Amino acid sequence: MAEFTMELNDEQREVRDWLHGFAADVIRPAAAEWDEREETPWPVIQEAAKVGIYSLDFYAQQYFDSTGLGIPMAMEELFWGDAGIALSIVGTGLAAVGVLANGTEEQIGTWIPQMYGDPGDVKVAAFCSSEPDAGSDVSSMRTRAVYDQAKDEWVLNGTKTWATNGGIANVHVVVAVVDADLGSKGHASFIVPPNTPGLSQGQKFKKHGIRASHTAEVVLEDVRVPGSCLLGGKEKLDERLARARERVRAGGGERVKNAAMATFEASRPAVGAMAVGTARAAYEVALDYARTREQFGRPIIDNQGVAFQLADMRTSIDAARLLVWRASWMAVNGRPFTAAEGSMSKLFASETAKKVTGQAIQILGGNGYTREYPVERMHRDAAIYTIFEGTSEIQRLVIARTLSGMPIR
Numbered sequence: 001m002a003e004f005t006m007e008l009n010d011e012q013r014e015v016r017d018w019l020h021g022f023a024a025d026v027i028r029p030a031a032a033e034w035d036e037r038e039e040t041p042w043p044v045i046q047e048a049a050k051v052g053i054y055s056l057d058f059y060a061q062q063y064f065d066s067t068g069l070g071i072p073m074a075m076e077e078l079f080w081g082d083a084g085i086a087l088s089i090v091g092t093g094l095a096a097v098g099v100l101a102n103g104t105e106e107q108i109g110t111w112i113p114q115m116y117g118d119p120g121d122v123k124v125a126a127f128c129s130s131e132p133d134a135g136s137d138v139s140s141m142r143t144r145a146v147y148d149q150a151k152d153e154w155v156l157n158g159t160k161t162w163a164t165n166g167g168i169a170n171v172h173v174v175v176a177v178v179d180a181d182l183g184s185k186g187h188a189s190f191i192v193p194p195n196t197p198g199l200s201q202g203q204k205f206k207k208h209g210i211r212a213s214h215t216a217e218v219v220l221e222d223v224r225v226p227g228s229c230l231l232g233g234k235e236k237l238d239e240r241l242a243r244a245r246e247r248v249r250a251g252g253g254e255r256v257k258n259a260a261m262a263t264f265e266a267s268r269p270a271v272g273a274m275a276v277g278t279a280r281a282a283y284e285v286a287l288d289y290a291r292t293r294e295q296f297g298r299p300i301i302d303n304q305g306v307a308f309q310l311a312d313m314r315t316s317i318d319a320a321r322l323l324v325w326r327a328s329w330m331a332v333n334g335r336p337f338t339a340a341e342g343s344m345s346k347l348f349a350s351e352t353a354k355k356v357t358g359q360a361i362q363i364l365g366g367n368g369y370t371r372e373y374p375v376e377r378m379h380r381d382a383a384i385y386t387i388f389e390g391t392s393e394i395q396r397l398v399i400a401r402t403l404s405g406m407p408i409r
């Protein structure tokens with residue numbers, strides 16, 4: 001197990017500088033345009049694929065880095081560039097993590113490469129868990145997967161919503177109910193391969209922020225997938241369901257993680273790192289502006305009212321990064337989140353991003369409120385971090401339940 005460290009090693013520093021260069025030279029200059037267009041920035045994804053940033057290899061290298069700092073460092077730099085474009089680049093990763101967390105080696109080897117495509121023909125993937133009536137409350141999920149034993153196929157029916165890359169993805173990972181009596185413990189994840197009949201895109205959402213990232217409904221009508229598309233395989237599912245039924249019969253007992261939750265637990269510190277990237281970007285713009293903008297014959301940073309805000313902003317950003325790095329190190333090294341450290345990191349970092357980007361607008365005054373300066377966009381973008389992958393209220397619920405051992409509602 002790697003010791004927890006707050007220092008990037010030489011190799012990590014090199015990767016960070018390379019990512020920062022891409023974020024500064026390719027992502028940031030394109031940010032305003034794709035925010036206005038509200039479309040997936042395919043040319044930027046392609047550029048990222050060409051240099052190796054949009055690839056399975058790159059994320060696997062970061063994901064398996066035993067210091068735990070690979071993924072947060074990468075997320076922070078890319079999201080520093082721009083949140084909407086960066087989400088278009090890393091959104092496929094949520095689906096990939098869904099397969100890594102629940103799939104067999106064969107499924108990982110078959111499907112993850114198809115999620116990314118190749119630099120000459122890039123593809124994206126979508127992870128579809130949320131539904132119109134099942135957001136925070138995943139146990140209300142209605143999408144059903146029924147096994148057709150004669151054909152060894154699963155038949156999926158339902159409507160997913162808020163899916164990043166939903167409908168434009170080459171591969172969709174869909175969470176569905178296989179045993180309605182077991183609530184969220186009766187869920188399983190399925191691969192829906194490219195061009196499977198019955199899967200279509202519903203409404204594409206027009207959003208407040210991260211507008212370069214495609215978010216849409218995914219409609220599943222009698223979607224038939226081979227038995228091999230059940231992540232983890234039938235035998236493992238049957239065993240898991242039998243254990244869950246046994247626990248229900250015994251009146252509860254040890255809690256069982258469901259498939260979607262396993263994905264979210266692994267990805268929460270990564271979302272925290274995205275939020276740190278956006279917060280740091282806005283803080284840097286504000287610091288620069290406060291040093292150069294003069295009022296009353298001196299730079300506005302000469303006023304404690306402005307300088308103290310910047311001091312608070314930087315303090316919160318550094319604290320958020322520390323929580324994210326700790327959680328990420330714990331996750332990679334198999335340390336259990338006994339105090340819900342993953343949720344803590346996501347909660348604090350996302351609330352920090354929302355607050356810091358708002359403070360940045362204030363420091364830029366009228367300019368901060370316009371689209372001539374990037375902090376307005378960063379503030380709109382930051383609002384997503386307290387919503388997706390579990391809202392701030394749900395993170396607090398997870399933390400409070402973990403600390404107290406009580407079923408707090």
Ligand SMILES: Cc1cc2nc3c(=O)[nH]c(=O)nc-3n(C[C@H](O)[C@H](O)[C@H](O)COP(=O)(O)OP(=O)(O)OC[C@H]3O[C@@H](n4cnc5c(N)ncnc54)[C@H](O)[C@@H]3O)c2cc1C
Pocket residue numbers: 094126127128129130132134135136137161162163164165207210215384387388389390391392393394397409
């Ligand atoms: C841009 C975007 C991208 C997304 N990408 C994906 C994706 O790729 N895949 C995917 O599956 N999902 C995705 N989501 C869905 C996202 O995870 C959900 O929006 C989120 O989980 C919240 O669900 P909801 O929107 O239904 O809100 P609701 O669950 O309806 O919550 C509404 C409000 O009630 C509060 N609330 C609910 N229950 C409680 C409680 N018990 N205690 C206190 N407060 C509570 C919430 O905190 C929130 O403030 C995305 C969402 C957005 C906006």
